Every structure is written in C-alpha cells, then in structure tokens.
Amino acid sequence: MKTIIEFKAVDILQKTNIIFQNLNFKISSGEFIYIIGKTGSGKSSLLKSLYAELPIKKGSISVLDYDVEKLNDDNISNLRRKLGIVFQDFQLLTDRNLYDNLNFILKATGWKDKDKIDGRIKEVLDNVHLENCEEKMLYELSGGEQQRATIARALLNHPEIILADEPTGNLDPEKSEKIIALLKEINDKGTTIIVATHDYSIIKKFPSHTFVCENRSLVETSSENI
Amino acid sequence: MSFKNKIKSSSMSIVISMSLVLFVLGILGFLLLNANRLSNHVKQNIGFSVMIKEGVKEVDIMQLQKLIDSKPYSLETNWITKEDAATDLQEELGEDFIVFLGYNPLLESIDIKLKATYANPDSLLLLQKKLSKNDLIHEVFYQKDLVEKISENVRKMSVFLLSFCILLFIISFTLINNTIRLSVYSKRFLIRTMKLVGATNKFIKGPFLSDSIYNGIYSSLVAICMLLAVFQLLQNDMPDFLNIQDLKSMGIIFASIFVAGILFTWLSTFFALRKYLRIKESEIYL
Numbered sequence: 182m183k184t185i186i187e188f189k190a191v192d193i194l195q196k197t198n199i200i201f202q203n204l205n206f207k208i209s210s211g212e213f214i215y216i217i218g219k220t221g222s223g224k225s226s227l228l229k230s231l232y233a234e235l236p237i238k239k240g241s242i243s244v245l246d247y248d249v250e251k252l253n254d255d256n257i258s259n260l261r262r263k264l265g266i267v268f269q270d271f272q273l274l275t276d277r278n279l280y281d282n283l284n285f286i287l288k289a290t291g292w293k294d295k296d297k298i299d300g301r302i303k304e305v306l307d308n309v310h311l312e313n314c315e316e317k318m319l320y321e322l323s324g325g326e327q328q329r330a331t332i333a334r335a336l337l338n339h340p341e342i343i344l345a346d347e348p349t350g351n352l353d354p355e356k357s358e359k360i361i362a363l364l365k366e367i368n369d370k371g372t373t374i375i376v377a378t379h380d381y382s383i384i385k386k387f388p389s390h391t392f393v394c395e396n397r398s399l400v401e402t403s404s405e406n407i
Numbered sequence: 408m409s410f411k412n413k414i415k416s417s418s419m420s421i422v423i424s425m426s427l428v429l430f431v432l433g434i435l436g437f438l439l440l441n442a443n444r445l446s447n448h449v450k451q452n453i454g455f456s457v458m459i460k461e462g463v464k465e466v467d468i469m470q471l472q473k474l475i476d477s478k479p480y481s482l483e484t485n486w487i488t489k490e491d492a493a494t495d496l497q498e499e500l501g502e503d504f505i506v507f508l509g510y511n512p513l514l515e516s517i518d519i520k521l522k523a524t525y526a527n528p529d530s531l532l533l534l535q536k537k538l539s540k541n542d543l544i545h546e547v548f549y550q551k552d553l554v555e556k557i558s559e560n561v562r563k564m565s566v567f568l569l570s571f572c573i574l575l576f577i578i579s580f581t582l583i584n585n586t587i588r589l590s591v592y593s594k595r596f597l598i599r600t601m602k603l604v605g606a607t608n609k610f611i612k613g614p615f616l617s618d619s620i621y622n623g624i625y626s627s628l629v630a631i632c633m634l635l636a637v638f639q640l641l642q643n644d645m646p647d648f649l650n651i652q653d654l655k656s657m658g659i660i661f662a663s664i665f666v667a668g669i670l671f672t673w674l675s676t677f678f679a680l681r682k683y684l685r686i687k688e689s690e691i692y693l
Contacts, residue, residue: 196689229688232603234603234688254607254608254684255607255608258602258605258606258607258608259605260605261603261604261605262604262605264605266603266604268603272599272600272603274597274600286604289601289604289605289606289610289611290604290605290606291610334604338605
C-alpha cells in the first residue's frame with residue numbers, strides 16, 4: 182500500500198518543551214491507526230503537526246505528497262481540504278444550525294453549486310446517521326450527535342485521511358462505540374483514519390494498529406498489551 | 408446567521424463610532440481652513456507706507472505706484488496726497504495745524520498692503536531696503552514691533568492648531584483602529600475554524616474587507632450629513648464666523664472625510680485580519 186504519511190527525524194516542540202524527538206513513522210493508505218498515551222503525552226500535537234497547525238523544529242513530514250514544513254498559506258489550505266479533521270473541541274459554529282455549519286465549510290472550501298452542496302450535505306448526514314437533524318441548532322444536539330456532526334463535517338470534502346482527536350472524549354461508552362464503529366465504517370470505504378485517544382476500552386472493542394506516545398517517541402504496540 | 412450577516416451585525420456599531428470620529432475630524436478640518444483664512448486676513452492688513460520726497464511730480468508718483476502694483480508682493484496700493492494726509496491728521500488732532508504752521512509739512516505717500524506670504528518681518532525688512540534705494544522715495548515706514556508681534560502670534564497659533572490636529576488625527580485613527588480590531592477579535596474563533604477546515608486567506612478576508620469599504624462609505628456619508636447640519640446651524644447663528652459658501656473648501660473637507668473613512672476602515676481591518684489569520688492556538692484565548 183502507498184505511504185501517505187511519513188515522519189523523518191522529526192522534533193516537535195510545544196513552546197520550549199520537546200514533545201517528540203527524532204520521530205520516524207509511516208502510515209499507509211487505508212490504515213486505521215490509534216495513537217494513545219497519557220494526557221499531555223503529545224497525541225494532539227502529533228495530529229496538529231500533520232495539518233501544519235504546529236510547526237516542527239527539525240526533520241520533515243510528508244502528508245499526501247505535501248512537505249508540511251515547507252508549505253505556504255495557500256498550500257496549507259489545499260492540504261487541509263484533503264484532510265478531514267475531527268477536533269477535540271468540535272470547532273462547530275454554535276450560532277447556526279447543522280445544515281449551515283456544513284454549508285459554511287463547503288463554501289469556505291470553494292463549493293458554489295447549491296444543488297451539489299445540498300446533495301453532499303444530505304449524503305454526509307446520511308453517512309453519520311443524522312439525516313433528520315439538518316435544521317437543528319447545535320444546542321439541540323446531544324454530545325454524541327455533535328461528535329457525529331464533526332465527523333460529517335470532516336467527511337464533506339471526500340478526505341483521503343481523517344484525523345480524529347479524542348473523538349469519544351465527551352461520550353459515554355455506548356456512544357463512544359457507535360462513533361468508532363462509524364469511523365471503522367468510513368475506513369472500510371478506503372479512507373485512512375488516525376484516532377488519538379486515551380479511551381483504551383474502544384481499542385479493545387475495535388482492535389487495530391496502535392502506537393503509544395512515550396519517552397518523546399512513538400512505539401507500536403498490540404491491542405492486547407493495552 | 409450566515410458569515411456575511413454575522414459580520415454585518417457588528418457593522419452598525421462601527422458605523423456609529425466611525426461617523427462620530429470622522430465628524431470631529433471634519434470640524435477640525437473646517438477650523439484649520441478657516442484659521443488659515445483668518446491668518447491670511449490678518450496678514451493682508453499688514454502694510455507699510457512709502458513716503459515720497461518733496462517736489463516729486465504726480466506723474467512720477469503714479470508711475471511708482473504702478474510699478475509697486477506690478478510687484479508680486481503687492482496686494483493693494485493707495486496713494487495718499489499731501490492734502491489727504493493733512494485732512495487725516497487734522498481729524499486726528501482736532502485742530503488745523505496748517506493755519507498754525509503756515510504750511511503743510513506732510514509728504515505724499517503710497518500705502519502698500521502685502522500679500523499674506525510676504526507679510527512677515529524678514530520680507531518687510533528686505534522690501535524696505537529695496538524700496539529705500541529708489542530716488543523718489545524719502546523713507547519706507549512700517550510698524551516693526553506690531554508686525555513682529557502679529558507674525559509671532561500667527562505662527563504660535565498655527566503650531567498649536569497643527570499639533571492639535573495631529574493629536575486628534577492620531578486619537579481618531581486609534582479609536583477607529585480599536586473599534587475595528589475589537590470587531591475582528593470577536594470573530595477570531597470563526598476565522599480560526601475557517602483556517603482549520605482549509606479556507607484560503609483570500610476567502611476569509613474577502614467579506615471582512617468588502618464590508619470595511621461599505622462601513623467606510625456609510626460612516627463618511629453620516630459624518631458629512633452631520634457636518635452639513637452643524638454648518639447650517641452655525642451659518643444661521645453666526646454668518647460672519649463661517650464661510651460655507653466656499654464650495655472648494657467644503658469639497659476638500661468632504662472628499663477628505665470620504666477618502667479617510669474608507670481608507671481607515673480598510674487599513675484597520677486589513678491589519679487586524681492579518682493578525683488573527685496568523686494567530687496561534689495558544690494565543691487565541693488570551
């Protein structure tokens with residue numbers, strides 16, 4: 182399978198703290214990866230470095246053939262359009278309904294045709310089983326529904342990779358399982374998924390390649406060892 | 408509420424604040440222009456007298472007057488004959504000094520009013536020296552102390568007004584800048600979300616910048632209407648104080664307000680956006 186993410190001798194810093202040192206790491210197309218570790222171990226920083234939100238100190242990162250550390254503003258936008266990002270804090274716009282949240286993203290990423298926009302919104306809401314929630318304001322959605330809304334948003338631009346930062350962080354076990362099942366379903370269709378989480382129960386339930394953030398490095402482990 | 412509507416909802420406060428600031432700037436501009444006219448008026452009343460030698464023929468005096476009239480410094484000349492000078496002096500003294508003396512000792516003279524740019528002590532001294540060399544002229548006379556005092560006061564007033572103007576200009580720009588920065592600041596999460604999902608800087612800036620131009624236009628128009636109303640009121644109450652018939656000056660002020668309104672809002676929005684487009688996650692909550 183084709184390598185779509187590659188870290189070569191990367192140092193990642195948060196302000197002056199070294200989070201990762203000399204990180205070497207590859208992810209192939211279609212994989213489902215868990216990144217685990219204690220709070221503050223660098224899971225989110227690792228994901229942020231993938232979408233050029235956190236600049237790296239040393240080394241190089243390649244994502245979908247983009248050299249992340251060399252990107253200018255326009256190319257960062259292009260890269261992010263190819264990634265679906267599920268943010269830890271959702272980053273949904275609370276002043277509008279679900280349809281407008283998704284419509285806004287499509288317009289911001291260059292979609293113009295109203296029919297195509299409507300069609301795509303309907304499609305992604307079907308995918309995440311929120312088909313009847315288009316008109317609902319965000320405060321009318323439950324935590325699980327909001328999380329699925331962020332996944333719907335991540336799916337809008339047919340991403341090749343989905344980066345999910347603690348997608349089950351605010352959910353009860355039942356809803357968490359549903360979210361991971363949904364991500365697995367998306368993965369089965371060919372999208373590469375990277376999930377940063379500290380919810381080990383979901384890994385046991387849905388085992389897959391797992392990497393642990395420890396000692397400023399990323400170590401592969403098996404689901405049974407968790 | 409759409410992205411554009413969200414921006415527009417905060418526009419009203421910007422338009423109100425900007426209109427008031429531009430209104431104050433307009434008043435100041437009008438004061439400056441009027442102050443300049445007042446200063447010119449005072450300066451153009453500064454003059455000097457050229458005393459003609461005894462026995463110079465009228466035709467020579469007329470030629471000298473014409474010569475002075477043709478000079479760039481001359482605004483207006485007035486030939487005072489011996490008889491006119493005697494009449495004036497008699498009125499001032501209240502008695503007929505010619506009967507007492509038995510003759511008219513006064514000389515013919517030409518009173519010269521200067522253009523404002525020449526009405527300063529240096530130019531007057533230079534002119535005095537130059538004219539004194541003329542064979543027909545007995546003496547060039549002007550009130551040196553008065554001229555120096557007027558010149559000094561006009562200079563002080565100009566410096567004060569200019570400093571006040573610059574200060575107010577800085578305050579105005581700061582106020583406008585802060586109002587707009589606050590407006591952009593309130594949308595920093597929206598900007599960040601757009602950046603994170605892959606919106607280009609151009610797409611993000613577009614609605615903000617086009618809205619800033621409209622805000623500038625609306626604010627300028629409101630400020631111009633307010634100025635017109637105030638000028639009309641002042642004109643009714645103090646017709647001598649203001650000259651609102653001076654269409655050129657009014658045009659300059661209104662055009663300046665219009666351009667400044669648009670330019671200020673656009674620049675402030677541009678720089679505020681630049682900041683929030685580059686802001687790091689750790690700084691966004693500060």
